[in-house]
Amino acid sequence: MENPFKFGTVVNGKYFTDRKKEQLFLTQILNSPNHAILISPRRFGKSSLVAQTLGESHRESISINMQAITSMDNLAETILKRALAKHPLQKIGHYLANFRIVPTVSVNQISGQPEFSFHAGTDHQIMLEDAFSVLEQLGKKERIIVIFDEFQEILKINPSLDRILRSIMQEQQNINYILMGSQEDMMKNIFLRKKSPFYHFGTLIHLDRIPRSDFKNYLTERLDEICPRASAEELSDEILQFTTCHPYYTQQLAFQVWYQMQSGTAAKQAVSEAIEQIVIMHDFDYSRLWDAMNLTNKAVLIKLAMLQTDFEIASVNQPTSTVFSSLKRLIHSGIVIKDKHYELDDPFFCLWIQQHFL
Ligand SMILES: Nc1ncnc2c1ncn2[C@@H]1O[C@H](COP(=O)(O)OP(=O)(O)OP(=O)(O)O)[C@@H](O)[C@H]1O
Ligand SMILES: [Mg+2]
Structure with missing residues (x-):
C-alpha cells in the first residue's frame, strides 16, 4: 500500500488539507487587480497554498525564486527564460524586437534550451523594464500571475532593486503578483515600513x-x-502533540509512523519509534549544525529545548542584549520561530538537544 503522506516538496490535491480561508482570500485577490504578500516561517506551506490555488484557477503563471537570482541582469534573463518556457520563441522574439537593448539568444549546450544574456554594462533599469514588459504583454488577454518566492532576497541582490522593481511594477495593469517570503522580519521591513518603496504594495x-x-x-x-x-x-x-501542527514535520512524522506500522510495529509504540528513527536519521546533520553554533546560541537553544513554551529571555544566564541578538540570528536562519512565543522550529532537533544536553 502506498504511503499517503508527503513532505519536502510542494503538496496539492490529495496531499493538501485545510487552508480554505486563505485559499478563498488569495483567489479573491487574484480575481481583482491586486497583489498578495504571503509570509510564513519555512515549510509552513506557502508554495503548496499557491500551487493548490493556481491549480484550481487555470490562469497562466510564472514563478521565480529570488534565492536563485545572482544579479539584476540574471533576474531580467530569468524572466525571459521563464516566458520562453511557456511560449514559442516566435512570440517572445516579437516582444524582443521592441527592446531598447536586445539581448543575445543562445542555446544552452547541456539543457538544449534557449537562453538570454544582456551585454555587460547594459543599464540595469532599462534591462529590467524591458524584461518585465514581456510579462505585461503576456497578460494582455487575461491577467497573468507572477510569483516571486523568497522575495526578501531582492535587497541582497542589489540595495536599489526594491526601488527599481516598485517603479516598474506599479505601472503594470495585466499582472497579479504573489510575493512570498519566509524571513518574516525582512518581509515586514519591505511591505510594512512606511519609507520602503513596497509599503502596502499588496x-x-x-x-x-x-x-x-x-x-x-x-x-x-x-x-x-x-x-x-x-x-x-x-x-x-x-x-x-509532538509536531504542534507544523505542516512539514507532521507529514514527515506521519510518513514514518505509517512505515513503522507497515513494518510490524504495534500502534502503541509506532509514534515513539518513528520519532526515534527520525532523530537517528538526522543525528549527523544535527551534530554538524550544533558544532557550528556559538556558545550563546547553544545556551539559548538548550533553554528553549528545556523550557519550550515557558522560555523567557531572562532564563538564559547572559546579558539580555546578547540573548536577544542570538535569538534574532536563530530566527533569521529558521532554527527558531517566534509565533506566540519563541520556540524551536524542528521538534526532532528539540528532542535531539534534550537527549544530548539535559
Ligand atoms: N495544506 C497542507 N496540507 C498538508 N500538508 C502541507 C500543507 N502545506 C504544507 N504541507 C506540508 O509542508 C511541507 C512544506 O510545504 P511548502 O513547501 O509548501 O512550504 P513553504 O512555506 O513553501 O516552504 P519553504 O519556506 O521551504 O519554501 C509540504 O511538503 C507538506 O508536507
Ligand atoms: Mg516554498
Whole structure:
C-alpha cells in the first residue's frame, strides 16, 4: 500500500488539507487587480497554498525564486527564460524586437534550451523594464500571475532593486503578483515600513500552522487504512502533540509512523519509534549544525529545548542584549520561530538537544 503522506516538496490535491480561508482570500485577490504578500516561517506551506490555488484557477503563471537570482541582469534573463518556457520563441522574439537593448539568444549546450544574456554594462533599469514588459504583454488577454518566492532576497541582490522593481511594477495593469517570503522580519521591513518603496504594495496573508481538528481528520482518514479507527485517532493525536501542527514535520512524522506500522510495529509504540528513527536519521546533520553554533546560541537553544513554551529571555544566564541578538540570528536562519512565543522550529532537533544536553 502506498504511503499517503508527503513532505519536502510542494503538496496539492490529495496531499493538501485545510487552508480554505486563505485559499478563498488569495483567489479573491487574484480575481481583482491586486497583489498578495504571503509570509510564513519555512515549510509552513506557502508554495503548496499557491500551487493548490493556481491549480484550481487555470490562469497562466510564472514563478521565480529570488534565492536563485545572482544579479539584476540574471533576474531580467530569468524572466525571459521563464516566458520562453511557456511560449514559442516566435512570440517572445516579437516582444524582443521592441527592446531598447536586445539581448543575445543562445542555446544552452547541456539543457538544449534557449537562453538570454544582456551585454555587460547594459543599464540595469532599462534591462529590467524591458524584461518585465514581456510579462505585461503576456497578460494582455487575461491577467497573468507572477510569483516571486523568497522575495526578501531582492535587497541582497542589489540595495536599489526594491526601488527599481516598485517603479516598474506599479505601472503594470495585466499582472497579479504573489510575493512570498519566509524571513518574516525582512518581509515586514519591505511591505510594512512606511519609507520602503513596497509599503502596502499588496494584501498581506500570514500563514499559520494547520488547525488541529482539520489536521487530525486528515491524518486519521489515512491511518484508518492500516489500523482500527480508534487507534488511528490516537496515533493522530500523538503525532500532532509532538509536531504542534507544523505542516512539514507532521507529514514527515506521519510518513514514518505509517512505515513503522507497515513494518510490524504495534500502534502503541509506532509514534515513539518513528520519532526515534527520525532523530537517528538526522543525528549527523544535527551534530554538524550544533558544532557550528556559538556558545550563546547553544545556551539559548538548550533553554528553549528545556523550557519550550515557558522560555523567557531572562532564563538564559547572559546579558539580555546578547540573548536577544542570538535569538534574532536563530530566527533569521529558521532554527527558531517566534509565533506566540519563541520556540524551536524542528521538534526532532528539540528532542535531539534534550537527549544530548539535559
Ligand atoms: N495544506 C497542507 N496540507 C498538508 N500538508 C502541507 C500543507 N502545506 C504544507 N504541507 C506540508 O509542508 C511541507 C512544506 O510545504 P511548502 O513547501 O509548501 O512550504 P513553504 O512555506 O513553501 O516552504 P519553504 O519556506 O521551504 O519554501 C509540504 O511538503 C507538506 O508536507
Ligand atoms: Mg516554498
